[in-house]
Amino acid sequence: MIFKKHIPAYPLSQYIQHILYINGPQQVPYLIELPDAKLNLVIELENDSVNTLYTDSKLQGERTMKRGWVSGSNAQAVVYKNNMHSTIVSIRFTIGGFYALTKIPMSEIIYPGLEIDLLLGNTANKLYQLLINEPEIDKIFEHIERYFINYIADNSFETSLVKFIDKHIDSPIDWLVHKSGYSHKHVIQVVKKQTGFSLKYLQRLHRFRKVLNAIQQQGPNISWTSITYDHGYFDQAHFVKEFIHFTGYSPAQYFNIHTGSDHNKIFSDIKLIGG
Numbered sequence: 001m002i003f004k005k006h007i008p009a010y011p012l013s014q015y016i017q018h019i020l021y022i023n024g025p026q027q028v029p030y031l032i033e034l035p036d037a038k039l040n041l042v043i044e045l046e047n048d049s050v051n052t053l054y055t056d057s058k059l060q061g062e063r064t065m066k067r068g069w070v071s072g073s074n075a076q077a078v079v080y081k082n083n084m085h086s087t088i089v090s091i092r093f094t095i096g097g098f099y100a101l102t103k104i105p106m107s108e109i110i111y112p113g114l115e116i117d118l119l120l121g122n123t124a125n126k127l128y129q130l131l132i133n134e135p136e137i138d139k140i141f142e143h144i145e146r147y148f149i150n151y152i153a154d155n156s157f158e159t160s161l162v163k164f165i166d167k168h169i170d171s172p173i174d175w176l177v178h179k180s181g182y183s184h185k186h187v188i189q190v191v192k193k194q195t196g197f198s199l200k201y202l203q204r205l206h207r208f209r210k211v212l213n214a215i216q217q218q219g220p221n222i223s224w225t226s227i228t229y230d231h232g233y234f235d236q237a238h239f240v241k242e243f244i245h246f247t248g249y250s251p252a253q254y255f256n257i258h259t260g261s262d263h264n265k266i267f268s269d270i271k272l273i274g275g
Contacts, residue, residue, distance in 0.1 A: 005018055035076055214230070215255060
């Protein structure tokens with residue numbers, strides 16, 4: 001397998017967190033992608049390859065994609081059928097970064113698997129043709145950077161409301177609204193438009209992401225009770241309900257899948273997804 005990660009230089013790094021190139025199969029049948037409010041554009045470089053996505057952990061809501069699609073903007077986990085003949089490039093945006101570049105409201109990206117041609121139009125097709133005909137990985141990254149750098153109109157995103165919210169996401173909502181200098185209604189509208197989620201849902205997602213980090217750090221000695229109360233859940237029933245909401249699995253099921261090597265694999269980023 002070939003795996004290469006590229007981090008764009010400033011100012012594009014304000015909008016794009018990283019770009020990944022992945023070529024080669026993963027020896028698992030399904031790949032589970034967890035939500036985190038960071039949109040990915042996934043581009044399949046194998047012309048004849050078809051990728052399959054399911055909108056829940058029970059393999060319901062099947063969708064197929066060919067050239068490129070949106071990933072990561074989902075509110076809950078989605079499942080990809082592993083594609084053994086896939087070469088993908090994944091462009092991972094910072095929170096609010098995709099909207100800041102394209103001015104396409106995230107609220108219009110209503111489901112995972114949306115084809116990027118429907119979002120970006122003919123310019124996406126031109127980029128695709130460049131990428132599939134480029135043999136050098138570093139040149140692929142250059143084409144993508146050149147494409148998105150043309151979208152930057154100013155540097156206002158660096159001090160935007162969404163970046164402020166993301167930086168202080170652990171703070172109470174009333175504090176965030178007060179410090180923003182805007183009305184509560186305006187903050188809610190802006191955050192929804194630029195991230196696709198409400199401010200409250202972003203906080204729930206952020207807490208869930210911290211739980212995932214704690215699970216990884218504790219390993220086999222994991223204490224579900226300490227995780228429950230350390231992260232501010234009312235009780236274990238509340239914690240389990242939230243966990244199932246985001247992943248489709250109970251905490252124990254998630255742990256078994258995440259640590260297994262021969263069944264499914266769970267990814268909190270789009271590091272290694274096929275379809």
